[in-house]
Amino acid sequence: MQINETIVRNVVEQVLAQVGSRAAANGAGHQSNRFGIFTCPHEAVEAAQVAFEQLSERTLEERKRIIDHIRRISIDQCVELGTMEMEETKIGRLVHKIEKLKTLGEKTPGVEFLRSEVFSGDYGLAVIEHAPYGVIGAITPVTHSLPTITGNAVSMIAGGNTLVVNPHPSGKRVAVEGVRRFNEAIYRDLGIDNLICVIAEPTLETADVIFKHRGVNAICVTGGPMVARAAMNSGKRAIVAGPGNPPVVVDETADLARAARNIIQGAAYDNNLLCIAEKEVFVVDQVFDAMLRAMEQAGAVRLNSGEIDNLTREAITTVGEGDHRHEVAAKEFIGKDAVVLARAAGRQISSDVELLFGETAEENPFVPVEQMMPFVPFVRVRDIDDAIAKAKHYEHGFRHTSIIHTNNVRNMTKMGRAMDTTLFVKNGPCMAALGLGGEGYISFSIATPTGEGVTTPLTFTRERRCSLIDDLHILGK
Ligand code: NAD
Helix, strand or coil: CHHHHHHHHHHHHHHHHHHHHHHHHCCCHHHCCCCCEECCHHHHHHHHHHHHHHHHCCCHHHHHHHHHHHHHHHHHCHHHHHHHHHHHHCCCCHHHHHHHHHHHHHHCCCHHHCCCEEEEECCEEEEEEEEECCEEEEECCCCCHHHHHHHHHHHHHHCCCEEEEECCHHHHHHHHHHHHHHHHHHHHHHCCCCCEEEECCCCHHHHHHHHHCCCCCEEEEECCHHHHHHHHCCCCCEEEECCCCCEEEECCCCCHHHHHHHHHHHHHHHHHCCCCCCCEEEEEHHHHHHHHHHHHHCCCEECCHHHHHHHHHHHEEEECCHHHCEEEECHHHCCCCHHHHHHHHCCCCCCCCCCEEEECCCCCCCCCCCCCCCEEEEEEECCHHHHHHHHHHHCCCCCCEEEEECCCHHHHHHHHHHHCCCEEEECCCHHHHHCCCCCCCCCCCEECCCCCEECCHHHHEEEEEEEEECCCCCCCC
């Protein structure tokens, strides 16, 4: 027994010594054992540069092992980390905070998504491979703080990059804790630290340092209009996952019960915090009343016009001056439960109601504003053309997400062409476009104004061509 314990202790010491000497050999130096946590953005970028050099020496198999640690922690610790996110941000719904981490851990595309292209012909062989950018600066939203970091880390590291994250200040603690756990597990197994660096006290100034730092090779921002604009003006290669205001169209051929179930599923998810979530619905006059009944039958609670007026007064506010003055969602209501919104509207409802809705004019601010709360306005429209025209208008040209419920293929085609959105969902809830109940894969950074779409490891790579002249085209003369 005594001997066994000694042997075990010796083995553990040897392993720790190996990890330590490997880290030293890798040049991890003074920044190892930080587990990615920094207050100074300059130090964070330097550490991410060192980590990038180390990662570049590793095999694809090791990259996969690194990513498996991130996946495992997101899945196994989703309850603890999801609860932490909920307690810190105080928006959304706990069950979905937990589910988002688990889903991103399971489904974010990893190393297996990388591929090379080959041109083989009379003049030899050209191989196109996908190389990393290096250090990527990532800005993440409060609506999904750790989930966005998880998805970004998997995709960016799969592409061979390291990252420096400036999280939203209201989601910084969970960001730091998640990043610490990811890095620690990776370090213990592979001896590389700081693959994911996070700014523990993020501000607009630290974001600006990351935008401008010479050691940052590309940036990826996930957020609203201000940060999207700031990233596009940064002068760096920017992958911008910007805001949306996804409209839904329902025509007279739709399966109304299914449409109602789908709208509730998408719009109520995490209290409407998803950028892809159903934000306003245009229903043709012929089935408008039946659609509202279907929503009630599916469990949503309908507000009357007086209640909608009360809610609008409380939950929508104005910001900006002069020409820039515009309406926005009031912070106190973003991501809150339906029961909180109902109280503001002057109605008592059961706490298990997921979504409120009601008929509004298109002029009601809930139509143009990205409300991110579980009340969805329904607007009566003349016909499909009127519906599509209004959907296009209120999507504001973000080219983010739009949704239609119809069994008329012409109407699907018409709307798809007119909207020109990155995601276009037919007869499903919004999340079906991210492979959740639909085909495809997931990411919580959907690059809209810059056009990369649902980001994957390939999004975070540069093309490199390797040409061999005259040889290895073994099929020809
Ligand atoms: P937000 O724009 O307030 O903040 C996003 C991030 O940007 C935060 O880290 C914030 O600190 C930072 N930021 C804001 N202004 C900045 C500036 N001028 N310079 C540098 N950094 C700045 O958004 P939010 O409330 O955290 O998230 C919700 C928004 O994000 C919604 O508009 C939603 O549609 C969008 N979003 C988009 C996607 C997508 O994939 N396209 C995904 C999630 C969220």
